[in-house]
Amino acid sequence: MTRTVHVELGSRRYPIHIGSGLLEDPQLIASTLGGRHVMVLSDANVAPHYADRVLAALGERVHALHVLPPGEAEKTLARFAEVMEAMARLRASRDATLVALGGGVIGDLGGFAAACWMRGIRFVQLPTTLLAMVDSSVGGKTAVDLPAGKNLVGAFHQPSAVLIDTDTLATLPDRELRAGLAEVVKYGAIFDADFLAWLEQYADALLAREPAALAEAIARSCRHKAEVVARDETEQGERALLNFGHTFGHALETEVGYHDLLHGEAVAIGMVCAARLSARLGRAPEADAARLAVLLDRMGLPIAPPPGLDPERLLAHMRLDKKNLSGALRLILWRGTGQAELVSGVDEAEVLAVWREALSG
Known part of the structure; x- marks a missing residue:
């Protein structure tokens, strides 16, 4: 059974779908996307388990997979710049979508990248940790850390959808x-x-x-x-x-x-x-x-x-x-x-x- 909760923000209203097997539903994933360019951002712990399923849902779209090392220590301006360069290589247009597949670090960094690329593009949260599912994937707070403190550089940028596949918790330590x-x-x-x-x-x-x-x-x-x-x-x-x-x-x-x-x-x-x-x-x-x-x-x-x-x-x-x-x-x-x-x-x-x-x- 899939449950759906909506974040009511007027014209920017978006769904949070919660259920088993959502990453096995290519139609659901495809329905959340915008134009023909898609950047899938993940990390080295999550990508081997789930990236292929997401990429398979993209069909004929022009896409790229960018994989970062795992961990909060990677939520930096340097990694943000790395994602920006990957978007440039993809030649992503303003109707592109960034898909954040992973935990809170990937969601925060990916959302900030989506907020900044061409002053804001669509992004979708596919959280794979319990913490990201119940907190960081919902609400549009995006950021990276500085040595001086956590989440000091960021923006409010709401996702277009959040897909919470509870099956991903099976691989969570x-x-x-x-x-x-x-x-x-x-x-x-x-x-x-x-x-x-x-x-x-x-x-x-x-x-x-x-x-x-x-x-x-x-x-x-x-x-x-x-x-x-x-x-x-x-x-x-x-x-x-x-x-x-x-x-x-x-x-x-x-x-x-x-x-x-x-x-x-x-x-x-x-x-x-x-x-x-x-x-x-x-x-x-x-x-x-x-x-x-x-x-x-x-x-x-x-x-x-x-x-x-x-x-x-x-x-x-x-x-x-x-x-x-x-x-x-x-x-x-x-x-x-x-x-x-x-x-x-x-x-x-x-x-x-x-x-x-x-x-x-």
């Missing part, structure tokens, strides 16, 4: 699956207490990759994401809530150089830190922070930062977060489960205390 579950938990934490309770009930089924449980978790997550994006496409208000845990998490990723922590792992630690800061500031119950930590730990995710990091350096990375205004920290905190909020002017001393507590074990 266990660690990547757990990292994706962090983003799933996030939706329950910030929007939907009932969903968080459902995740507590079905945690073992999700870790065992039971198809019905995974499809339900993906669909519910995408529905939350689609509703928020429709109301606040460019993150002027409510959409910022989706960054719960991300300011802490991005600081960790930047400090360790995008190598030692997966994005979802960093977000899991960040959500625990944000919940503990909320409790420390008297905004939320400590019991809710503890409940969140227990669920993330049960899903095999880290809930404390790697030892030996400098809390002052982590705080410095947080000062470069895109949500900050006029040099003052703005963080996504909560009033407890299902009640996130954007808080301005957060006292840096309190943030530093949370980092020190987390690093002390």
